[in-house]
Amino acid sequence: MRRVSSPQLLAGLLAGAGAAHFLMPEPFDSIVPRALPGSPRTWTRVSGAAELALAAGIALPRTRARAACAAAAFFVAVVPANAQMAADWRDRPAPLRRAAQARVPLQIPLVLWARKVARDAAA
Numbered sequence: 001m002r003r004v005s006s007p008q009l010l011a012g013l014l015a016g017a018g019a020a021h022f023l024m025p026e027p028f029d030s031i032v033p034r035a036l037p038g039s040p041r042t043w044t045r046v047s048g049a050a051e052l053a054l055a056a057g058i059a060l061p062r063t064r065a066r067a068a069c070a071a072a073a074f075f076v077a078v079v080p081a082n083a084q085m086a087a088d089w090r091d092r093p094a095p096l097r098r099a100a101q102a103r104v105p106l107q108i109p110l111v112l113w114a115r116k117v118a119r120d121a122a123a
Contacts, residue, residue: 007058007068007117014071015055021048031085047081050074058117068118075110082107 021028025044032040054074057067082103089100 007064010113010117011055011058014051014058018048018051018055021045021051031081033080033084065118065121068114068121072111072114072118075107075114079104079107
């Protein structure tokens with residue numbers, strides 16, 4: 001049985017999240033920070049397309065290092081959306097509220113994972 005590598009897992013995570021932005025956009029629309037100009041759906045589509053592009057870049061060894069660096073930056077860039085969700089869900093039942101709150105610190109291991117994939121690809 002062949003083992004799935006860390007870059008493949010990261011690419012799969014990003015591809016799945018990117019596809020979800022197009023297949024089920026409403027939850028993503030709802031967490032777009034209100035301070036951003038334009039419609040939330042536009043931001044949902046842009047971020048979904050970015051995740052799909054990052055997934056493709058990480059999947060290809062030739063572009064993996066740069067794409068993984070960009071993924072680390074992307075994971076930082078979506079922190080405001082996760083913070084928006086945590087704020088909006090503060091009155092939800094405890095399990096949902098905790099899940100929303102966990103999204104903000106979850107970005108830290110995602111950033112570190114993407115940086116490791118970038119370092120390993122550059123080595």
